Amino acid sequence: MPKLTIDLEPVGRRTEIESGATLLEAAQAAGVELLATCGGQGACFDCRVRLARGQAEPPTLEEQAALTPAELAAGQRLACQCIPTSHVKVDIPPESLSTPQRLSIEGQMVDVEVDPILLPLDLTISPPLMTDLRPDSTRLLAAVNQAGTHLSRRLLVDLSERLRRYNWQVRLALRGSEIVAVLPHQTPLLGLAVDIGTTKVAAYLVDLANGATLAKSGAMNPQIGYGEDVISRIHYANTHADGRRILQTKIVETLNSLITELTIQARVSVDSVVEAVIVGNTAMHHLLAGLPVEQLGASPYVPAAGEPLEFPAAEIGLKISPGGYIYLPPNIAGYVGADHVAMAIAADVHTTSQKVLALDIGTNTEISLAVDGKLYSCSCASGPAFEGAHIRDGMRAAPGAIEKVSLGETIKIATIDHRPAVGICGSGILDAIGELVKVGALDKRGNLRPEHPLVRVREGKREFVLAPAAESGHGQDVLLSRSDINEIQLAKGAIRAGEEVLLAEAGIKAEDLDEFIVAGAFGTYLDLASAMRVGMFPTLPLEKFRQIGNAAGAGARQMLISRKKRLEALQFSQHSRYVELTLHRQFMASFTEGMMLG
């Protein structure tokens, strides 16, 4: 039987299956844990996926029962039923993954009471007659018949044409008292939620009536071409003529491509996308909105704007409904931005009566702490080491990256896509260091013990070889050096110091915490035991940890459908006391202590 290649996205796993196997079997072979409560009988409908590319056998009767014709037409399938007949790419929605940590956030979407900013209003309007010569706008407003209702010039630009095209039967999208879209009767009102990361962009299309995610997609942040991290992009913006505008244009173009992709996926008109909630760190927020970043790049690093921003999407060229608005949640500080606020809102950090610490690990790591209703936040310059930068064999989480390491009788490594190792990504580095500490090959100060059998000394340098040249994918050793370990010590030391300073500000100890929330991609893939072993996190019972995935995107989706969540985001930003670490009396001591391993 011929073999078929199956790409599983967005997890990024590739596997080969015998012709005739189902997608569920493919996922299981690849180690991707799809929900399949009924055991693959086509009964529970939990294993929904989307065939993004390639062919498969026609839908079974079970699939026809589980999915609407529109869903089937959009490529949706049940993984347990769908038998591919070619090389296929499969999109797995988060709801269909069984990893409970990821689901915990995705699941929260349904827990948020739908209380949207935008409400639909279906109207039949009387057309102009020689005996009724009122202007089009006047006749529309009279039909709405609510005092104070108004509409902007942008709507008027094609109102007359739309009224006639829809034969005077329309659905309005009302944003408070403003009409922001004129659509055909009964058109569902949709929203766009976006998380602009420094590296990646995630976008979701949401039904505003019920919060359902109709489509999702991702892309690289195109600003990478102008600087890999926030600092270098700020520098670019400030030192190049038109630099700010170029960075803005680039990200808007990418968002517009994502919108096109999402609306095609969901088979809806871009006209019906009447609102966008976009989150990102303060620099991404400012560059999107066209705000200056000069003062973000120099001490004391203040944002241009803190308050939530609402403005017409057309102002920055974002192609949603012509009258639609963009909502940007508030920023707390120059390095604690709207994405952190969105994460905190999604994880309910702001409303808890418990003692909760939540952090989002990246080049900058933002931390929030809630203790007895009081909120504290800070930002740690943790650097890009966990993304593989400044690490000899470091790399992003891509095929061939070592992502898991365990040391026992032998060195066991797991690479992404099971490819021969070509490097090591953040979670692998963390594991490796944790394991080296555990087996006694590494001391607390970060020195490899030359006497330990796992430590190789070559040309006077101590190294730990994860994959020897003979086994690697590129014929060279994949190894960790002393300076690699030092980079990680600096990174995790900064994070640990941030945790400790906030705990000290609140007057509690780590063991008093009820919950320790880890958000973001790296935070979701890292091994908690390794993170505790290297001292990045305090030692706590595993059940106190919650790894919540891209919670910023979830928070954005919640703010699309819930006015209450927007208000909470505002209150969170106003009540959170920002602690500037570099000024804090305890910071240097905590940082020095935090660099210790274990």
Place this chain on the structure above:
Amino acid sequence: MPKLTIDLEPVGRRTEIESGATLLEAAQAAGVELLATCGGQGACFDCRVRLARGQAEPPTLEEQAALTPAELAAGQRLACQCIPTSHVKVDIPPESLSTPQRLSIEGQMVDVEVDPILLPLDLTISPPLMTDLRPDSTRLLAAVNQAGTHLSRRLLVDLSERLRRYNWQVRLALRGSEIVAVLPHQTPLLGLAVDIGTTKVAAYLVDLANGATLAKSGAMNPQIGYGEDVISRIHYANTHADGRRILQTKIVETLNSLITELTIQARVSVDSVVEAVIVGNTAMHHLLAGLPVEQLGASPYVPAAGEPLEFPAAEIGLKISPGGYIYLPPNIAGYVGADHVAMAIAADVHTTSQKVLALDIGTNTEISLAVDGKLYSCSCASGPAFEGAHIRDGMRAAPGAIEKVSLGETIKIATIDHRPAVGICGSGILDAIGELVKVGALDKRGNLRPEHPLVRVREGKREFVLAPAAESGHGQDVLLSRSDINEIQLAKGAIRAGEEVLLAEAGIKAEDLDEFIVAGAFGTYLDLASAMRVGMFPTLPLEKFRQIGNAAGAGARQMLISRKKRLEALQFSQHSRYVELTLHRQFMASFTEGMMLG
């Protein structure tokens, strides 16, 4: 002594003077009636003009007393003192013209209580410190310290830079609760008032604190290149790809040039121009705002928008202060636009307890009638005959146009600039026909009586020769034909019918009117006796008439500085009952009767 050529604008007269003569003497020689209450002694300061081009002797002591250094620097002079030394162009502000009808409106500016939409607020803001890391917007809003104050993304685009450039000492322009400009301490807040005519554009720069007109200028409407009248421009917009956008871009470019000119004249920064009120007929309004005109060009000719529009100037590329707004007063109907509303507001038609008819004669003539607090309006398709179109020797009011005619012993004509006659403009045609009726050369039906000595019959056609070939400027007869007279009968018949239908709707007769207001350029230059003689206006005592010049521009200036005037404009538009003439039972009878001469 050499002669110097003097161009007097905007009246468009050119004259020659001996070297050593004053501008007042030049104006007197050209028949332009400048105010000079003191008799030219430099004492009354009434004869202010602006030297727009060319050189003159330095300002006298009298001028230095009358004018501020800034005014002098901007070229302002007293006409009675200023002795030109080269060919010069002189701008005469309306205030300096002695025609009382024109002054009546210009004078009203000072009668309007200053109650502007925009208020200044001077603030000193505390700069960021390591111990005070609030975002720039937050620190600004805290300094304002008024609940609900907000600012848009557009302001945030350069707020951070401005706060630092102005050393944290700023003047804000507050438009209600929105901050629309951040300027240096104490900067005067200015406004732009514009009247966009189908042919000409007039623009004024106004100090919002006191209503003073700091500068004014005019330009041709560049849309003329795409169609001379409203109908042809609507046709262009609807039949050319991007036609609407092209017409919008053209007019915005002209407005931007005028803004540059005005701000240079007044020596102010364009940044301080924080609001614009723009009036025009419904088509000019729609084309400026980017609204569709398709439904304006086809029965039943309804506007896309009736309500007042307020939107960021940046949305259409108008280059005033980056956060400034454009305010467009309401339209009443497809052919009764915001310019008519502005005229009515300036002439106080809306508040009178008297019986007042006000009309603005053009290709379309808009008429409003106020009777006992009730308002009526209509639009007459009067056509371009008064602008010289469809008239054999017709022309615009340009040099060489016959503008005055009287018939006694001889034919007396007056031409613009005293040049030999090359044609006849609207006021001349009206005079000619009125005089022909008076002397019995023309019967009521518009037939020239062949037996009358003034009537020439050539090739079977009856004509009235105003200037024989031997005396004309181009060696050909300048004459009126039967069909020319017929064009005028149609035009003035439509206007008279509009007057009569409105009077009938209100249940009054023409002689019941307390006031008959004639606005617009042609309306200001026409001879009232001729207009009554041909039956365009009902026969009323001359003192009941008021010729008010460009009242639309005056209304726009009033709405810049007075919230009350904006409210009145809204109420006027809402309460004015639009009467569709073509549907009115009495229209055809009135039109037929209205075509009669006398």
